[in-house]
Amino acid sequence: MRELLLMCWEFFKTGLFAIGGGMATIPFLAGLAQNYPQWLSVADLSDMIAISESTPGPIGVNLATYVGFHVFGVWGGVAATLSLVLPSYIILILVAKALDRFMKNRFAKGAFITLRPAVTGLIAAAGYQVFRIALFREGALLMGAALLFCALLFFTQWSKTQKLHPVVWIAVAAVAGVIFQF
Amino acid sequence: MRMKLYMKLFGAFFRIGLFTFGGGYSMLPMLQREVVDKYGWATNDELLDCFSISQCTPGVIAVNSATLIGYKQAKLAGALFATIGVITPSIIIITIIAATLQNFMHIAAVAHAFAGIRVAVAALIVSAVIKLIKSNVLQQPAEDGKQGPGPFFKRHWLRLLLFILSFAIVAFFSVSPIFIVAGAILTGIALVGKAAA
Known part of the structure; x- marks a missing residue:
């Protein structure tokens, strides 16, 4: 029970500080993997990101349900998801009327200009963690994985293929993983 | 009703x-x-x-x-x-x-597939970061005259510094992202109205 409450508290904090949508929740979950290895590993987190990208629903919500289920079963998933959405529910209800004025406030505008590059850095740091476990095993670079990474990075940026849904690249990588035995 | x-x-x-x-x-x-x-x-x-x-x-x-x-x-x-x-x-x-x-994870082929998928996830995140760097770090914030937060925010190095600091602190020292989010918001508020010297 204490463990469940602790998890809900962690997801409440994530919901409170993850500003900018789904991707912004990833650094917080990477932090969970660091502080609570008994709940999830970085490899688990990566699996969850792939599953969340390939299934319907907002990524942040999917990730919370998945982590909660992983740790405490069905009710863990429900509890984690509700904890994640609770802070924004409270905040939006409290400030719903003043929101338009808030958005035009120069202090708010300034804060968002400095916040966005910092959040970009946070997501990059989470990407770096997944990058390390995906491309290296026991300190050695996996050549096949490195080649696949470069190819996928190219295709997700190339103007002709960048609009394709992430599910396509996840499927390609799964097939490559099976064929070349990553 | x-x-x-x-x-x-x-x-x-x-x-x-x-x-x-x-x-x-x-x-x-x-x-x-x-x-x-x-x-x-x-x-x-x-x-x-x-x-x-x-x-x-x-x-x-x-x-x-x-x-x-x-x-x-x-x-x-x-x-x-x-x-x-x-x-x-x-x-x-x-x-x-x-x-x-959970019932499939012990099958070798499934484990290999997920090892491959991890590479795709890494590529997707890096790809998203590249797009975010273009829009949030390299691009000037929109000009909105007197209502804007001040000329200081036009500085590229300010946004670049925040990006690099945030990345390095979280990637290499286990600091909670909460401190980065709070720090970035406070930095922005403190800089409002600062003239471009």
């Missing part, structure tokens, strides 16, 4: 949750169809405003949009039904997947 509106809100956002893959901007067409075209709960402009507010407030964008539109229609209870509606499909689908996946 009120219950009917609550169920409509729940149903509309349930469908939005069910048919949106990936979140963020990918949900906008579905929101437009349900909220603007089908029920007339908001105009297209109101929806876009609501969407940008959702991006700037904490939490998941889709959920925040649901809360705002639900609140606009039927106050607290409306917000509650819309919010629960948008998260219910995820809870059901992800629980089923998570429950079945």
Whole structure:
């Protein structure tokens, strides 16, 4: 029970500080993997990101349900998801009327200009963690994985293929993983 | 009568949750169809405003949009039904997947597939970061005259420094992202009105 409450508290904090949508929740979950290895590993987190990208629903919500289920079963998933959405529910209800004025406030505008590059850095740091476990095993670079990474990075940026849904690249990588035995 | 509106809100956002893959901007067409075209709960402009507010407030964008539109229609209870509606499909689908996946993870081919998928996830995140660097770090914030936060924010090095610091602190020292978010907000507030010297 204490463990469940602790998890809900962690997801409440994530919901409170993850500003900018789904991707912004990833650094917080990477932090969970660091502080609570008994709940999830970085490899688990990566699996969850792939599953969340390939299934319907907002990524942040999917990730919370998945982590909660992983740790405490069905009710863990429900509890984690509700904890994640609770802070924004409270905040939006409290400030719903003043929101338009808030958005035009120069202090708010300034804060968002400095916040966005910092959040970009946070997501990059989470990407770096997944990058390390995906491309290296026991300190050695996996050549096949490195080649696949470069190819996928190219295709997700190339103007002709960048609009394709992430599910396509996840499927390609799964097939490559099976064929070349990553 | 009120219950009917609550169920409509729940149903509309349930469908939005069910048919949106990936979140963020990918949900906008579905929101437009349900909220603007089908029920007339908001105009297209109101929806876009609501969407940008959702991006700037904490939490998941889709959920925040649901809360705002639900609140606009039927106050607290409306917000509650819309919010629960948008998260219910995820809870059901992800629980089923998570429950079945555990039975397959020990198969060697499945393990190899997920090792491959990890590479794709790394590439997708790095790719998203490249796009975010272009829009959030390298691009000048929009000019809005006297209402703007001040000329200091035009400096590229300021945004670049924040990006690098945030990355390095979290990647190489285990500092909670909470401190980075709070620090970046405070930095922005402290710099408002600073003249470009």
